[in-house]
Amino acid sequence: MSSIIGNRIIKVNKLLVKQFGIPPRQKELPDSVDMIIATILSQNTNDKNSYKAFQNLKKKYKSWNELLKVRRTTIEKEIRVAGLGFQKSTAIKNFVKEIYLERDIISLSHIENMDNNSAILELTKYKGVGVKTASCVLLFAEGRNVCPVDTHVHRTVNRIGIVNTSTPDKTFAKLNKKFPLKIAHQFHTNFIRLGREVCTPQKPSCGVCPVKIECAFDDKNEFNSKMKKERKFMLLDSVNLEN
Numbered sequence: 001m002s003s004i005i006g007n008r009i010i011k012v013n014k015l016l017v018k019q020f021g022i023p024p025r026q027k028e029l030p031d032s033v034d035m036i037i038a039t040i041l042s043q044n045t046n047d048k049n050s051y052k053a054f055q056n057l058k059k060k061y062k063s064w065n066e067l068l069k070v071r072r073t074t075i076e077k078e079i080r081v082a083g084l085g086f087q088k089s090t091a092i093k094n095f096v097k098e099i100y101l102e103r104d105i106i107s108l109s110h111i112e113n114m115d116n117n118s119a120i121l122e123l124t125k126y127k128g129v130g131v132k133t134a135s136c137v138l139l140f141a142e143g144r145n146v147c148p149v150d151t152h153v154h155r156t157v158n159r160i161g162i163v164n165t166s167t168p169d170k171t172f173a174k175l176n177k178k179f180p181l182k183i184a185h186q187f188h189t190n191f192i193r194l195g196r197e198v199c200t201p202q203k204p205s206c207g208v209c210p211v212k213i214e215c216a217f218d219d220k221n222e223f224n225s226k227m228k229k230e231r232k233f234m235l236l237d238s239v240n241l242e243n
């Protein structure tokens with residue numbers, strides 16, 4: 001199974017790299033706690049707004065320990081620009097509280113020596129941290145060869161026919177059973193771009209799609225050749241950046 005999926009991943013990845021190039025990465029990997037908080041903030045909003053919310057928190061609090069004493073409603077005000085303030089502030093507050101109670105420090109250094117599955121299980125035990133958030137920590141903060149699956153990746157890999165699954169978490173499990181070495185970051189990042197700019201939920205632009213030759217989607221929209229220009233900024237590759 002895995003080698004069939006793996007071979008398709010490699011083929012599609014080559015086509016995407018030919019079109020979009022190899023996405024740049026930050027020289028220094030960000031801290032894992034920063035990454036969890038940034039990923040929580042990134043849910044259901046654009047990268048620019050979640051980055052603003054993340055910067056608001058980083059500027060206001062010298063360390064995440066300060067969030068232990070801050071009311072949830074205060075955090076909600078700081079992150080309002082990212083939307084879903086109640087859910088996101090609750091998840092952030094829960095996360096810092098739970099990890100501090102358990103470890104006496106707000107740090108994820110204990111997952112460094114865990115294998116990928118154990119690390120995902122460990123991270124998802126915190127309320128508000130799902131498989132996508134946990135896998136973003138492994139890819140972006142730990143530099144592991146893990147491909148997170150959001151709605152864009154889920155939709156496009158299913159349309160292409162690399163997997164046939166009903167939820168992003170099931171797609172994640174299938175894709176990552178044995179992900180081809182060293183290409184998870186470029187595959188993930190280029191798929192986000194493909195999903196935002198070309199293979200959009202409604203009316204995909206199949207007329208200009210770089211992976212059309214590999215795509216098994218029955219409802220291809222061959223006459224749409226408009227590529228959206230949405231790749232201004234990728235939050236999770238920018239967590240270390242200062243304003």
Ligand code: SF4
Nearest residue numbers: 199204206209215217
């Ligand atoms: S050919 Fe169309 S449906 Fe297939 S991946 Fe490209 S845009 Fe999406």
